[in-house]
Amino acid sequence: MKVARFLIFGVFAVALFYQTASAQERLKMSTTTSTQDSGLLKVLLPPFEKKHNVKVDVIAVGTGQALKLGEAGDVDVVFVHARKLEDKFLADGFGVNRRDVMYNDFVIIGPKGDPAGISKAKSAAQALKSIAAKGSIFISRGDKSGTHTKEKELWQTAGIDPKGSWYIEAGQGMGPVITMATERQGYTMADRGTFNAFKGKKTDLAVLFDGEKGLFNPYGIIAVNPKKHPHVKYDLAMQFIDFVTSPEGLRIISGYKVNGEPVFFTYRK
Amino acid sequence: MDFIRESFQTSLTLILALDRDVVSAVWTSVSVAVWSIILASLIGIPLGLTIAIGNFPLKRWVITSLNTLMAMPTVVIGLVVYGIISRQGPLGGFGLLFTPSAMIVGQTVLAIPIVANYTLSSIKGADQRILPTALTLGASPLQSVFQLIREVRFGIMAAVIAGFGRVISEVGVAMMLGGNIQGYTRTMTTAIALETSKGEFAFGLALGGILMTVALMVNLILNFMQQR
Numbered sequence: 460m461k462v463a464r465f466l467i468f469g470v471f472a473v474a475l476f477y478q479t480a481s482a483q484e485r486l487k488m489s490t491t492t493s494t495q496d497s498g499l500l501k502v503l504l505p506p507f508e509k510k511h512n513v514k515v516d517v518i519a520v521g522t523g524q525a526l527k528l529g530e531a532g533d534v535d536v537v538f539v540h541a542r543k544l545e546d547k548f549l550a551d552g553f554g555v556n557r558r559d560v561m562y563n564d565f566v567i568i569g570p571k572g573d574p575a576g577i578s579k580a581k582s583a584a585q586a587l588k589s590i591a592a593k594g595s596i597f598i599s600r601g602d603k604s605g606t607h608t609k610e611k612e613l614w615q616t617a618g619i620d621p622k623g624s625w626y627i628e629a630g631q632g633m634g635p636v637i638t639m640a641t642e643r644q645g646y647t648m649a650d651r652g653t654f655n656a657f658k659g660k661k662t663d664l665a666v667l668f669d670g671e672k673g674l675f676n677p678y679g680i681i682a683v684n685p686k687k688h689p690h691v692k693y694d695l696a697m698q699f700i701d702f703v704t705s706p707e708g709l710r711i712i713s714g715y716k717v718n719g720e721p722v723f724f725t726y727r728k
Numbered sequence: 729m730d731f732i733r734e735s736f737q738t739s740l741t742l743i744l745a746l747d748r749d750v751v752s753a754v755w756t757s758v759s760v761a762v763w764s765i766i767l768a769s770l771i772g773i774p775l776g777l778t779i780a781i782g783n784f785p786l787k788r789w790v791i792t793s794l795n796t797l798m799a800m801p802t803v804v805i806g807l808v809v810y811g812i813i814s815r816q817g818p819l820g821g822f823g824l825l826f827t828p829s830a831m832i833v834g835q836t837v838l839a840i841p842i843v844a845n846y847t848l849s850s851i852k853g854a855d856q857r858i859l860p861t862a863l864t865l866g867a868s869p870l871q872s873v874f875q876l877i878r879e880v881r882f883g884i885m886a887a888v889i890a891g892f893g894r895v896i897s898e899v900g901v902a903m904m905l906g907g908n909i910q911g912y913t914r915t916m917t918t919a920i921a922l923e924t925s926k927g928e929f930a931f932g933l934a935l936g937g938i939l940m941t942v943a944l945m946v947n948l949i950l951n952f953m954q955q956r
Contacts, residue, residue, distance in 0.1 A: 514911075517910065518909060531815050531816045532815035533814055533815050533826065534826075634925040635925050637927070638927050690815070690823065
């Protein structure tokens, strides 16, 4: 057993050595897949990294998991989109200093023929009702992401507990779900940013319902509470939050375009 | 066919242009895999030797569990190591999660059973008289074991190559423990997973082609060493 302990220690010692060999300050941020997949972070991070000589390590997962990483103290800052979950994260004392950053909206997409006729719906909830009534294929993220949370809220508003062979829980990110909906010619809910990045070449689905207040999709950034996790780089996290919400940061966000269309919108200051 | 052709062209372009992200992913993949296989060999080869020549109770059970560990899914290894090195885990204080070191730890654990098992079976397949012969010829126990290792060196080489193939091609540990951070813990395989999720299938396949090229080069080097 002594040998085993020695070996385990040895592995960690080497691993730690590898770790310290690259000694630049690093800020760990967990975020939702949409900020990364849309390409926004590629233009937003470099100016900050240059200014403060740091590296921002991006862990792109669903919002639910991103917040969990913050709860465990495995990241220093979270950048997500699910207001209710964020509020709970703050109320439980895991995060401090939440700031609004930007927003876009969710859209319900589906095959151009629109078999369930949702483009005539008056509300998102009604659109979902007609999909359920028709039994058209609907692909759900099913991964506790911000988009999944929103979708579940809408089903609740519609008074439907979605079940049956038409309702597919993919358990995957936004991109794979759009691909899956395209292959199966089904409906799904997506954030407009990711859909715009797929539109045309990668999917023949179209936006069939949008523009409702309930589909508003706000993004917030939160520092992990140093009182819960003393090891987090709180000062650096706050510098990053200040940068993202500064006029410079907001200008980068609102000026970022995919296929000539803006992906995220910032609030007027 | 367009899809395949497009990905082939893309991979050629990426290689020829030495695309920075691709180079960084190749480097991360190879360096993490090399570190892991070195550590796994340091542990796995002696482990396989001990089990092969040792005589101890429950030996068959140990071999059976070693065989079972070879079937351990990478995501399970990832999850277990995750639980240990997360800030909430027993070794959380090191802050290893989402670093290349975390991937090395996970991939080492992944490769140990493979290296140990291949070593074990190569010794079992060797002439059983090597050890007693060396001993009767007056070699010390340590010298006889080294003689045995010399006899089965090709088998041990195969063990290392098999372990290397496993760690450089796996995606579960790298994704879970590394976090797929661009320019830091993004490996070839996690980059392929990411491109696939973005719907960039041709680009993903192109990266797959590059990964195979890298594996080919590594194996050519090992092959060359084996022939000497």
